[in-house]
Amino acid sequence: MADIRERTVLFADLRGSTALFETLGNAEASALVTHTVNLIARAVDECNGRLIKTLGDGLMAVFEVPRDGVKSAIRMHEFLEHLVARGKQQGSASLRALRMQVALARGEVVELNGDCFGDAVNVAARLLDHAGDNETLITAEVLAGLPSTQKLRFRSLDLIALRGRAEPVHVHVLDQPNQSDMAATQFGEVVHAVEPDGIRLVWMDLDRVFDIDSMPIVLGRSVQATYCITDGRVSRSHARIDWHGGSFSITDLSYNGTFVRFGLDGEIVSLKRGSCTLHGSGAIGLGSPPVDPTSPTVRFEVLHFADTEPLQLGSASSKPGSNASQH
Numbered sequence: 001m002a003d004i005r006e007r008t009v010l011f012a013d014l015r016g017s018t019a020l021f022e023t024l025g026n027a028e029a030s031a032l033v034t035h036t037v038n039l040i041a042r043a044v045d046e047c048n049g050r051l052i053k054t055l056g057d058g059l060m061a062v063f064e065v066p067r068d069g070v071k072s073a074i075r076m077h078e079f080l081e082h083l084v085a086r087g088k089q090q091g092s093a094s095l096r097a098l099r100m101q102v103a104l105a106r107g108e109v110v111e112l113n114g115d116c117f118g119d120a121v122n123v124a125a126r127l128l129d130h131a132g133d134n135e136t137l138i139t140a141e142v143l144a145g146l147p148s149t150q151k152l153r154f155r156s157l158d159l160i161a162l163r164g165r166a167e168p169v170h171v172h173v174l175d176q177p178n179q180s181d182m183a184a185t186q187f188g189e190v191v192h193a194v195e196p197d198g199i200r201l202v203w204m205d206l207d208r209v210f211d212i213d214s215m216p217i218v219l220g221r222s223v224q225a226t227y228c229i230t231d232g233r234v235s236r237s238h239a240r241i242d243w244h245g246g247s248f249s250i251t252d253l254s255y256n257g258t259f260v261r262f263g264l265d266g267e268i269v270s271l272k273r274g275s276c277t278l279h280g281s282g283a284i285g286l287g288s289p290p291v292d293p294t295s296p297t298v299r300f301e302v303l304h305f306a307d308t309e310p311l312q313l314g315s316a317s318s319k320p321g322s323n324a325s326q327h
Contacts, residue, residue, distance in 0.1 A: 003111040008069035008142055009124040010049070010104045012040060012076055013058035015133065015273055016097035033057050036083060036098065043075035052116055060125075062116055066106055066138075066145035073102040073136045073174070080134075099134055099273055103127035105169075106141040123169060126162045129237050130218070132251035133273035136174035143172050155244065157216045161224035163236060168224075195246045199278065202299045203229055209303065215243040219286065219298065220253075231296040233287040239271075241278070248302060250284065251275040259285035278302055 014036060020029035037054050041061075044051045049063040049072050063069040080100050087095025105127065107120035123139060131137045143154060155175055159168035198211040201219075208227065210217055217226045222236040229238075235254040242249050252258035252271035260269045262282040268289050269276050281301040283290035290297040 004108055005111060006107070007109045007111075007116065007120065008063040008066045008104055008106045008145070009109060009116065009120045010044075010061045010063065010069050010072060010102065011058065011124045011128055012061075012073070012100060012102045013055075013128050015099040015101065017057045020097075032095075036080070039079050039083060040076040040100070043072045043079060046075060047072035052114070060116075060121075062109065066104070066142045067147060067150060069104050069142065070136075070138065070146060070150055070174075073104065076100065076102060077134060077136070101128050101131035101133070102136040103131055104136070104138045104142045106139060106145065123162060123165070126164065127169070127171065129163065130160055130171065130240065130253060132240070132253060132275060135251075138172050138174070140170040140172070157240075157242065160216070160218065161222070163222065163224070196248065196302045196304055198303045199241065199248050200301045200303055201227055203227075203296070210241075212243045215241065215248075217241040218253075219284070227298070229286060229296055229298065231286070234296050235287070238286050239284070248278040249275050250278055254287065256287040258287075259289040261285070261290050 014033065017029070017033050020032055024032065033056075037057065037059060041051055041054065041059055044059075044061040047063065047068045049061045049068060052060045052062060061072065063072065077100065080098060084095055084098055087098075103124045105120040105124035107118065107123075109116045109118040109120055127137050127139070137157070138154065143151060153175055154172040157171045157173055160171045161168045198209055200207075200209045201217070206227070217240065218237055219225060219227045219229060219239045219241070220237040221229060221231065221234040225237060233256070235256065238252075238254045239258045240251045240253055242251065250258065250260065250271070252273050252275075258271045260271065260276060260278070260282060261267070262269075262280055266282065268291070270289075278300060279302055281299070284298040284300055285291075286296045286298065288295040
């Protein structure tokens with residue numbers, strides 16, 4: 001018999017498991033992935049949740065209250081962090097490559113024969129596509145049910161369009177300790193004398209300027225992406241640009257990677273579900289480095305509207321928040 005209840009739905013997904021099969025072989029890699037999924041599943045029981053099912057290299061669980069779901073997500077990251085740290089001590093490159101994404105949504109779900117169905121289930125599952133490495137994303141409904149102390153750990157990513165859903169969803173991301181410092185220093189120290197006001201993106205004839213209130217920007221092939229790049233080599237949701245800690249950062253969301261080159265001939269930074277701070281100007285390669293003239297490459301410039309003029313990245317000119325060309 002079907003039972004309809006208000007639930008917080010959690011999906012967790014491991015990344016980097018493909019490399020395990022390539023380096024360890026099927027039997028050993030399968031055992032390690034199963035062990036890791038069982039390990040993070042312990043966080044469900046610890047936090048009063050119910051494990052619905054495991055999904056190869058991930059899992060689905062439900063919780064009565066949002067607080068328990070978020071606690072479980074935090075514990076999952078802690079479990080994986082300890083496992084990866086142990087792998088580093090043992091010199092295991094495969095374990096060090098493991099990452100995890102977690103997404104939570106809340107709403108009415110239909111519980112039937114041990115499984116759950118409903119809009120909250122679909123939203124949580126599709127929200128995973130927008131999460132970077134070791135990120136936890138939640139909807140506004142989950143945030144509303146949290147105590148004040150937990151709410152303070154989240155920052156808004158504003159409205160994000162999800163695949164197959166007409167209305168966008170207000171999404172919040174869990175801030176990890178020192179996350180903004182890591183993003184700023186991972187690829188060299190970046191000094192900001194004055195906080196930037198916006199960022200300009202140019203791909204072919206699509207020339208747009210976004211201010212900080214327009215964040216986040218999702219770059220992808222989907223027509224629902226903020227900045228739509230109609231190239232088959234680009235993922236539906238390929239990368240996300242955020243404003244946090246006084247700077248713009250880009251997070252790779254794809255399977256093929258995102259590549260950032262600073263300046264005209266600077267070092268190329270390879271992002272595999274990772275993040276880096278955007279500064280100055282340069283190019284973003286989606287799926288391949290921005291050295292091949294045929295690859296989908298978005299040129300960017302971080303702007304200070306008050307005291308500078310935008311560099312001539314393209315033939316069309318833009319005003320803040322306007323489109324020089326749209327699809």
